Amino acid sequence: MALSLYDTMAREKRPFVPKDPSRVTMYVCGPTVYNYAHIGNARPVVVFDVLFRLLRHAYGERSVIYAANVTDVDDKINKKAAEEGVPIDTITDRYLAIYNDDMATLGALRPTHQPRATQTMAEIIEMIGKLVGNKSAYAAEGHVLFNTQAYAEYGKLSRQPMDDMIAGARVDVAPYKQHPADFVLWKPSKKNEPVWDSPWGPGRPGWHIECSAMIEKSLGLPIDIHGGGIDLLFPHHENEMAQGVCAGHDHEVGYANYWMHNGFLNMAAEKMSKSLGNVALVHDLIQQAPGEALRWALLVGHYRAPLEWTGDLIEQSKKALDRLYGALRRASEVEAEDVPPPAAFLSALEDDLNTPAAFAELFGMATKLETATGKGRAQAKGELLAAANVMGFLLGDPEDWFQAGVTDDLRAQVDDLIAQRLEARAAKDWAAADRIRDELTALNIEVMDGPTGATWRIKESG
RNA sequence: GGCCUGAUGGCGGAGUGGUGACGCAGCGGACUGCAAAUCCGUGAACCCGAGUUCGAUUCUCGGUCAGGCCUCCA
Numbered sequence: 456m457a458l459s460l461y462d463t464m465a466r467e468k469r470p471f472v473p474k475d476p477s478r479v480t481m482y483v484c485g486p487t488v489y490n491y492a493h494i495g496n497a498r499p500v501v502v503f504d505v506l507f508r509l510l511r512h513a514y515g516e517r518s519v520i521y522a523a524n525v526t527d528v529d530d531k532i533n534k535k536a537a538e539e540g541v542p543i544d545t546i547t548d549r550y551l552a553i554y555n556d557d558m559a560t561l562g563a564l565r566p567t568h569q570p571r572a573t574q575t576m577a578e579i580i581e582m583i584g585k586l587v588g589n590k591s592a593y594a595a596e597g598h599v600l601f602n603t604q605a606y607a608e609y610g611k612l613s614r615q616p617m618d619d620m621i622a623g624a625r626v627d628v629a630p631y632k633q634h635p636a637d638f639v640l641w642k643p644s645k646k647n648e649p650v651w652d653s654p655w656g657p658g659r660p661g662w663h664i665e666c667s668a669m670i671e672k673s674l675g676l677p678i679d680i681h682g683g684g685i686d687l688l689f690p691h692h693e694n695e696m697a698q699g700v701c702a703g704h705d706h707e708v709g710y711a712n713y714w715m716h717n718g719f720l721n722m723a724a725e726k727m728s729k730s731l732g733n734v735a736l737v738h739d740l741i742q743q744a745p746g747e748a749l750r751w752a753l754l755v756g757h758y759r760a761p762l763e764w765t766g767d768l769i770e771q772s773k774k775a776l777d778r779l780y781g782a783l784r785r786a787s788e789v790e791a792e793d794v795p796p797p798a799a800f801l802s803a804l805e806d807d808l809n810t811p812a813a814f815a816e817l818f819g820m821a822t823k824l825e826t827a828t829g830k831g832r833a834q835a836k837g838e839l840l841a842a843a844n845v846m847g848f849l850l851g852d853p854e855d856w857f858q859a860g861v862t863d864d865l866r867a868q869v870d871d872l873i874a875q876r877l878e879a880r881a882a883k884d885w886a887a888a889d890r891i892r893d894e895l896t897a898l899n900i901e902v903m904d905g906p907t908g909a910t911w912r913i914k915e916s917g
Numbered sequence: 918g919g920c921c922u923g924a925u926g927g928c929g930g931a932g933u934g935g936u937g938a939c940g941c942a943g944c945g946g947a948c949u950g951c952a953a954a955u956c957c958g959u960g961a962a963c964c965c966g967a968g969u970u971c972g973a974u975u976c977u978c979g980g981u982c983a984g985g986c987c988u989c990c991a
Binding site: 483485486487493495497498499500526529530531613614615616638639661662663683684685686689690691716717718719720721755756757759760761763765767768770772774775782803809810811812814816817818819822825880883885888889892901902903904905912 | 919920922928930951988990
């Protein structure tokens with residue numbers, strides 16, 4: 456195992472060395488549950504799911520602890536709840552359940568822990584208390600603010616120079632802030648909003664402190680890997696780290712040993728944004744394409760590069776999986792040998808999750824499976840399956856991949872037509888055989904004649 | 918204004934100081950009654966300009982273009 460990861464803090468790839476190989480910890484910022492997740496939300500989920508699987512492969516399933524939080528206190532949640540006239544947990548429970556279902560369809564394993572802000576309130580308040588106690592934070596007008604001047608390394612992660620931050624500020628500075636960069640840890644709730652008691656008055660926590668507290672509660676600081684979208688680098692992660700370190704943790708050890716950020720996903724050359732109305736919801740996409748194809752599409756480029764989300768990308772991803780499932784289907788009679796993934800494949804993933812290179816290896820394995828003979832086929836099949844499974848692919852039945860959604864009626868009809876066609880071909884009645892093939896084509900079925908019979912597939916869903 | 922990415926064939930997308938992966942599409946061939954699938958082969962690219970170097974797509978600088986962050990967006 457020679458895993459190296461690009462660490463945003465160091466701005467370079469570093470060999471991955473966990474603090475404790477028997478307890479590797481990873482935290483990824485999860486969703487705010489007030490609506491359906493869009494495909495951009497799914498990118499970090501899938502990217503870090505691949506890392507989760509790779510780490511489990513390397514260190515053992517029980518040695519990797521992965522937490523992804525759920526933000527369930529938020530202005531947008533409040534707004535939605537008010538619109539529907541229901542308590543916020545009606546909203547958050549509903550969308551969290553949908554979120555988990557949708558991510559499962561994309562082949563993402565459930566994180567070991569899925570902490571929720573509302574269930575971490577005591578720890579959040581305790582952490583704020585520590586910060587106030589050691590002068591890293593101060594109370595003002597019902598708010599509690601983090602004192603960025605108290606933390607000399609503030610800005611180190613995102614490399615935001617403090618002075619410039621002020622110059623570029625696009626928002627009026629609240630009068631109770633001692634320094635423009637100071638940010639909220641606790642704030643009063645507005646009327647009709649959820650409220651919790653605290654030593655600084657009733658209110659609710661700021662967004663950043665939630666994550667710090669949830670990490671500490673579910674994993675313990677410092678953690679090995681902290682992941683999330685690049686947009687969260689500043690201010691969210693910078694603030695999270697400042698709080699975590701100042702709340703009493705060792706400045707030497709730090710907060711997270713590796714910071715990983717995935718690139719943004721763009722729609723049609725524009726940033727996908729709900730305000731632009733160009734969002735693609737995972738919930739809708741999985742009706743139109745197999746979740747596995749969407750997963751493939753999300754990994755087709757390197758995770759740190761921006762990804763252009765297009766319909767063509769989904770089509771190409773389906774075809775890529777057609778290739779791999781096709782090789783497996785043609786080897787359905789072969790019993791896969793129990794072998795580990797090839798070294799070249801693992802090397803690709805271990806090189807900062809080079810998924811495109813890993814895909815290239817999978818194609819190579821598929822060709823090897825197609826061309827190998829005898830015992831070599833069993834080995835090739837085993838290698839392909841073992842490798843793909845590390846990435847969360849090829850977990851389904853090849854027949855199902857090609858015949859997904861086919862009703863029993865259609866299947867019976869197709870089987871009947873193929874049987875007829877087989878007879879016609881045996882009688883060398885090519886006209887009849889072609890006529891039957893046309894009928895199948897009309898049903899959106901494509902036949903593939905083989906030496907011992909015919910197989911078939913759905914031509915195109917679109 | 919400040920900070921930070923990126924620019925590779927028709928498309929997507931790795932990588933490398935010296936033979937430029939892989940997938941899709943294209944072309945030729947094998948196989949097939951014909952196809953499809955598969956196999957074999959093949960054409961096709963490193964934004965522009967300087968510099969370093971025996972040699973740069975790869976390193977440095979400048980330019981152009983594109984994108985992100987600087988408001989609780991993944």
